[in-house]
Amino acid sequence: MLNRELYRRHLQVAQEWGRWWDVIHESILQKINTEMERKYKIMDDKIKRLTQNQAHKPKTDINFYPRVVNNTSIKFSDEEMELLNKGLKYNLGIIQKRWINNLATVAETAITMLPPGEQDYIRHQVAKNITRLHQQQGQQTTYRNTKEKREDKTAKLIKDKLRKNKAIVAKADKGNSTVILYSDDYTQKVNDFISCGNFTTVNADITKTLQTELRDTINECRSVIQKGDKWKLMNISPTAPTMRGLIKVHKEDTPIRPVVNWRNAPGYKLA
Numbered sequence: 001m002l003n004r005e006l007y008r009r010h011l012q013v014a015q016e017w018g019r020w021w022d023v024i025h026e027s028i029l030q031k032i033n034t035e036m037e038r039k040y041k042i043m044d045d046k047i048k049r050l051t052q053n054q055a056h057k058p059k060t061d062i063n064f065y066p067r068v069v070n071n072t073s074i075k076f077s078d079e080e081m082e083l084l085n086k087g088l089k090y091n092l093g094i095i096q097k098r099w100i101n102n103l104a105t106v107a108e109t110a111i112t113m114l115p116p117g118e119q120d121y122i123r124h125q126v127a128k129n130i131t132r133l134h135q136q137q138g139q140q141t142t143y144r145n146t147k148e149k150r151e152d153k154t155a156k157l158i159k160d161k162l163r164k165n166k167a168i169v170a171k172a173d174k175g176n177s178t179v180i181l182y183s184d185d186y187t188q189k190v191n192d193f194i195s196c197g198n199f200t201t202v203n204a205d206i207t208k209t210l211q212t213e214l215r216d217t218i219n220e221c222r223s224v225i226q227k228g229d230k231w232k233l234m235n236i237s238p239t240a241p242t243m244r245g246l247i248k249v250h251k252e253d254t255p256i257r258p259v260v261n262w263r264n265a266p267g268y269k270l271a
Helices: 002-055 078-084 098-110 115-139 144-163 183-198 207-220 227-233
Strands: 069-071 167-171 178-182 243-248 255-263
Touching: 069 144, 069 255, 078 144, 078 227, 098 115, 144 167, 178 183, 183 243, 207 227
Parallel strands: 069 178
Antiparallel strands: 167 178, 243 255
16 A cells, blocks of 8 residues: 555656656747747848848948059050959969979979988879879870960060069069069169168178077087987078068058068078
8 A cells, every 4th residue: 555655656746747847848949949039030130231231332432452553654555464463473374395394303302301211202202293294284285275375475575574674573562462663763762771770781791600600509409409400400501581672552652661581591490
């Protein structure tokens, strides 16, 4: 009799738990559905708002930088300007005659920088890929299409005009503009930047002296730098850093912004 009563009470508790869980589950589902409806309504309103905004062309006074800024008196034809407007990163489709030899030379130069134990394997893989590229190139038609020929001819005409008028092509500091200016003007801008800056002029190239001091310092750091790793931290034939100028077309008198290349400096790899 006692067991039957106990079983009946357990059954009642289980039924109450079941009803309570159904209520909780229904409440959770209701909250989830409410939250989903709210988020979907926000997204629908946003899509409608964006659609209405983009249906009308906005009025704006923004003037973007031109693709080509010609600061010379050189006249370029429409075809030449079309090629210049493609920017300095545009790659002409002309394939050089000795492209396979140049590719092999560049690959071998890169392989020699690898550890000696990896060079033979990488050299074998590179030779296989170069052979495959050479075969694919031979299977393709060897003639150039009209567009590539025309662009190559146009590029040569632009080079001739720049050379005859002693002008150069430079990159603008802001945007992707191509700046055409005389070589003397570019040199004058660089000299103005150097003369107006707080620079110290030296009478001789101190690159060799810095290389010697750097080598002595590395040799003294025996506990930090292993003997076999010394060559990785030094440039074999260092040179003084070179500087080029980006033309600030957005400023008066278009000064330069200096960009210094430190890759060949004595302490580049160590840094």
